[in-house]
Structure formats: structure tokens, C-alpha cells
Amino acid sequence: MRLKGKVILVFGLLLLSLGCRISSPTPVAWVPTATAQLRAQTETASAHAQATLTAQITKNPTATPTSPPPTPTIAEDGPWLVFANQAGTGYYAHDADSGTLIPLVLPPALDPLDLASGISPDGKRLLVRAGKLETLTDLGFYLIGDPWQPAEKITALLSEQLIADILAEKGKQPKMALQAVQQPNPVSWTANSRQAVIPLALEGFSSDLYLYDAQAGSLKRLSERFQQEFAPFWAPGQNWLVFQEVKSYATPDAWEISLVGAWKMPKQDTLRYLFVPKVTGYWEQYVGWMNPEELVSYTATETGGTDLRLSNLNTGKSVVQFYGAFNAVALYPVHGSLAVSVSSADGKISGRKPGIYISKSGGLLFYLLMEGDYTHLEFAPQVNHFVANGRSGVLQFDSSGIIARLEDEERVSFSPDGKWTIGWGANGARLYYADGMRLQNLTEQSVSAVIWQKDGKGIYLLEQDGLYQLRFPLLQRKLVTADVYRGSEQAFAWLTGH
Structure with a gap:
């Protein structure tokens, strides 16, 4: 959903009704998956679809489960499938072996899609955002390790001063900071599941990136750029950290992406200014890593995506691989293959024929593999093929053509x-x-x-x-x-x- 426009006036919402709340976002079907999940899928050569974050007002929401969970037996030690309740305001954990359903104890959830980016690669820790947006109380990141225990608040999202300024409507920057810490894909775990980078607004009037050490239980501020920073994304070797930025002091009345950049880690002695999206009112969607130094991304739009890019973090150069509109993209990094789905509506904008376009040269050259309208394009690492839905059913294919069909x-x-x-x-x-x-x-x-x-x-x-x-x-x-x-x-x- 489009992010451009006036910043959300939280205090104004308070005056509308204390019975209203800004609920979790309404996802959009075409948008790719969350950051941590994308990394895990990239390491196993996959990329899936995911949704964006948008605030909306919902009256009379379902209450977050807060009742004490049942007492576990010795055998009830997981694994657990964690999911949100119907209203998206709370979480459950279902023991796959015993069948016990546990309501997780924490404040109201902010975004159910935190489950996608918040789970650590080893599955032992889950970081989610929770709290009450209508009163700005208990807003923070919460750590879930054992569903039988209440979630642990590891940090607030906002400083006490920012909360006071937002409620008192003192300027526009505090509201920009609130908007920044609500952006999608807020968590990026390291491959060893020991550390995660998250956006917080704890010092000054802007959101910064912080390194959370799960073993030490500590937080370290990584950035002090006085802009709104969010959407962290580790490179596979943890030698680069990609992020996005909004220069809110220059554009205080509009949410516009001013930079997609990357820090050289761990010393942060090099900052790469990779690019600024042409359509700055939207956020950049990470697809995955073509290799440890080259990031594939595109600019999200209301109907899909545009300008598929390959950014080399070592050189700092970014090249548009596929210009114009499309509705989905999938990556197979082991073979350097990219598949892009262009719908009939996209084709009217870009002048291309609708169909599946594919590149087997690292995204340097695309050709039309299958003509027609296709949906649900993704890469399936279990079979090492792309899959998409067409008129006759689901197709499995690679750069050479159709491999199998399920009618x-x-x-x-x-x-x-x-x-x-x-x-x-x-x-x-x-x-x-x-x-x-x-x-x-x-x-x-x-x-x-x-x-x-x-x-x-x-x-x-x-x-x-x-x-x-x-x-x-x-x-x-x-x-x-x-x-x-x-x-x-x-x-x-x-x-x-x-």
C-alpha cells in the first residue's frame, strides 16, 4: 500500500475515540516476504511473497489473549506453530505433538507479519512488536522463547520524551519517528541467531538501527544519521548491513525514501549510498542475495513492483535489471536465475507482452519464456524449480522451459x-x-x-x-x-x- 502522504496524526486519532486503535496492517497479496525469512530462503535458494505494513483504524478489536496459559506437561516441549488471532491483536502457539493451544502473554500485537521477519534462523527466538498505539503505552520489542512463559520486553520502541512530544503534538519529527518504527520487516537476524538489528527511536527525534545481542541481553546503537532509518537487512556473511532512510527534516510533510544504503560491518568504516528509488513514496523490497555481495531489490508500488535492481555492495554501484511494472519476482541464486511475472495490466504500462520473463545471466538479460497471465510466482527450493499458476494449473519450470504441470x-x-x-x-x-x-x-x-x-x-x-x-x-x-x-x-x- 502506498506510504506517500501526510504523516499519521496519532493525537488526532486519540481524540476520535479511545475505543479505536490503529490495527495491524492489511497485507497486499503481491508483495514479497519479510526480511529475516528472505535471508533464510536465500540461503536455501528461495524467495516468496510477502505483505506491506499499513495502519488502519478498527473499532472494537478482539482482546489480546492475556489469561495465564495452561501448565505444560513434560512432553509438551514443542515445536510450536505461532500465529495471530483473527483480529491480529494477539498470538497463539500450537504444540504440533501434543495439540495444546497456548495464548501468548504480551500486549496487543502491532503487526502479525512480524512473525515472518522476527523468527531467528534456528527457530529458538521470536522478536515481535507489541503495545497500545492509541495510548503509546507498552510499545516495544518482545522476545518469545518459551510459549509457556510471558514474553519478555527487551526494549521500548520510543523514548519517554518522544512519547510525551507525540501526545502533546510538539512538531512533526516525533510522529515521523513513530511511523519509522512501525515499518515492515523490522528485524534482521544474524545467521548464527545470536544477534538481530532492529529500528528504535530512543535518542533524539529519529529512528536509528540498534544491535540486539540475544545472549548478552544488550543493545548497541549502530547509526546516528539524524534521519528515519528502518528495514535492516544483513548480507549473508554479516559483512554488510543494508538499510533504508527517510530524510524527514527535508520533507516533514511527506514520507519519501531518500536513501537505500549499506554499512560495512562490523567497524562501520564504510557507508555505501546505493540508490534513491525513482518513486520515493514507496519502500524498497528486498528480494534476496544473488551472491554474498549483490542484493536484488525493487521498488514496491500499489499494484506490484517496478525497477528490479542489482546492487553491488563492494563497489557501491546499483543497476536496474528490469525496468517498468511487474507483479512478482522470484530468485534462484545458486544458478543466478531471476523470473519476473508481467500481467496484462503491467504490460499496458511498460509496453511488454504479459508473461514470465527469465534471466539466467545474473539478471543482465531477460527473455520471454512463457506468454500469458500468471500468478503466484515463486521459487521452490524443495524441488529447485520456479512455480507459477497459469490458465491450465500450476507449472514447474526453469530457464529451459516447463518441467511439470499440475492441472x-x-x-x-x-x-x-x-x-x-x-x-x-x-x-x-x-x-x-x-x-x-x-x-x-x-x-x-x-x-x-x-x-x-x-x-x-x-x-x-x-x-x-x-x-x-x-x-x-x-x-x-x-x-x-x-x-x-x-x-x-x-x-x-x-x-x-x-
Whole structure:
């Protein structure tokens, strides 16, 4: 959703009604996945779709679960599937083995998509934002490690002075800082899961990047640029840290991206000014890493994306690989392949034919592989192929052409070992062998998300009337809860426990 325009007047919302709250964002279907998840997927050669953050007002929200959780048994030690309630204001953790559903104890959630970027690579820690935006109380980052224990507040999002200035409507910069710490993809974990970078506004009137050390429980301020900084993204080797910036002092009435840059880490002795998006009212979406030094990104728009870029952090040079509008992009870094989906509407803007365009030269040259309108383009690391939905079903393909076709299916989800496939969509879900042989129907209800257990021994289906768990070998549907968030299929995370 478009971010350009006047800064949200929090105090004005307070005057409207104390019964109203700024709820978690409404996702947009085309937008790619959150930062930490993108890194994990890049390391296993994948890229998925994710949603943007937008504030909205919701009356009479569902209360956040705050009742004490049940007492665990010795056997109830996870793994847990963490997801948001229907209103997006609280979280549950479901033990995949015992079936126990635990309401997590923490203030109201700010954005259910924090689950995508907030989970550490080893699955042992989850960082999410929570607090009450209508009163600015308890706003902070909360650490979840053991669902049986209340979440730990590791830091506030805003300083006490900023909170006072926002409530007293003293200037525009405090409100800009509040907007900055609400931006999507707020957490970027290191590969060893020991540290994470997060945006906070604790000193002065701007948001800065801070390094959180999970083992030491400490915070270190990384940036002091007096701009609104957000969207941190580690390079695979943790030798570079990418970020985005809004020069709010120069444009106090509009949210406009003024820089996508990168710090050389850990000494921060080099700052790369990579580029400024042409359409500065939107934020830059990270796709993933072509290699440890080259970042693939694009500028998000209301209908998809534009200007797919390759930025070399060592040289500081950024080149647009694919000009104009498109609705999805997927990356296969092992082969240096990129696939871009252009819709008929995109083609009218750019002058291109609709279809799947692909590059097998690191994004330097694209050619039309398949003509027509396609949706749900992504890379599936389980089978090392791109997948997309066309008129006849779901296609698996690479740079040479179509590899396989699953007819009459809208979406597919592969088991972690690639031996099983689930076809799903508005007409239910079905289980297939990897070769496409159909085994059985799983449900006739409409399915909007499929989540595999990490060990491949079970499946969760987000169906029309609730979230269901199915476990091998019987695959009998068991209702987990009807109180589940439906705004994005990315709003789920696996917490493995310590």
C-alpha cells in the first residue's frame, strides 16, 4: 500500500475515540516476504511473497489473549506453530505433538507479519512488536522463547520524551519517528541467531538501527544519521548491513525514501549510498542475495513492483535489471536465475507482452519464456524449480522451459524433503506424490494457506472455518481454532524451543 502522504496524526486519532486503535496492517497479496525469512530462503535458494505494513483504524478489536496459559506437561516441549488471532491483536502457539493451544502473554500485537521477519534462523527466538498505539503505552520489542512463559520486553520502541512530544503534538519529527518504527520487516537476524538489528527511536527525534545481542541481553546503537532509518537487512556473511532512510527534516510533510544504503560491518568504516528509488513514496523490497555481495531489490508500488535492481555492495554501484511494472519476482541464486511475472495490466504500462520473463545471466538479460497471465510466482527450493499458476494449473519450470504441470490447481506446497505435494486453493486441498500422482483429498473447503511441519510429519491448513492440523499417516483433520488471522499466508512461524 502506498506510504506517500501526510504523516499519521496519532493525537488526532486519540481524540476520535479511545475505543479505536490503529490495527495491524492489511497485507497486499503481491508483495514479497519479510526480511529475516528472505535471508533464510536465500540461503536455501528461495524467495516468496510477502505483505506491506499499513495502519488502519478498527473499532472494537478482539482482546489480546492475556489469561495465564495452561501448565505444560513434560512432553509438551514443542515445536510450536505461532500465529495471530483473527483480529491480529494477539498470538497463539500450537504444540504440533501434543495439540495444546497456548495464548501468548504480551500486549496487543502491532503487526502479525512480524512473525515472518522476527523468527531467528534456528527457530529458538521470536522478536515481535507489541503495545497500545492509541495510548503509546507498552510499545516495544518482545522476545518469545518459551510459549509457556510471558514474553519478555527487551526494549521500548520510543523514548519517554518522544512519547510525551507525540501526545502533546510538539512538531512533526516525533510522529515521523513513530511511523519509522512501525515499518515492515523490522528485524534482521544474524545467521548464527545470536544477534538481530532492529529500528528504535530512543535518542533524539529519529529512528536509528540498534544491535540486539540475544545472549548478552544488550543493545548497541549502530547509526546516528539524524534521519528515519528502518528495514535492516544483513548480507549473508554479516559483512554488510543494508538499510533504508527517510530524510524527514527535508520533507516533514511527506514520507519519501531518500536513501537505500549499506554499512560495512562490523567497524562501520564504510557507508555505501546505493540508490534513491525513482518513486520515493514507496519502500524498497528486498528480494534476496544473488551472491554474498549483490542484493536484488525493487521498488514496491500499489499494484506490484517496478525497477528490479542489482546492487553491488563492494563497489557501491546499483543497476536496474528490469525496468517498468511487474507483479512478482522470484530468485534462484545458486544458478543466478531471476523470473519476473508481467500481467496484462503491467504490460499496458511498460509496453511488454504479459508473461514470465527469465534471466539466467545474473539478471543482465531477460527473455520471454512463457506468454500469458500468471500468478503466484515463486521459487521452490524443495524441488529447485520456479512455480507459477497459469490458465491450465500450476507449472514447474526453469530457464529451459516447463518441467511439470499440475492441472486444475491454483497453488502448490511441497514437503520439506520434496517427496509430497499439496495442491490447494478455492476448491480445497489434495495430496500428490512428487511425480504428480494424486493420492487423496484433504478437504473440500477453500484453503488460503498451507504450512508444513519442519519434519514433514504433519500439515496445517488454513481453511474457510479455521486452522486445521493433519498428521501422517492418517491425515485426519483436527480443528486447532477458528480464531486465526487471515490477512497473509506468511503470518506463521515455527518456534522450536531451547
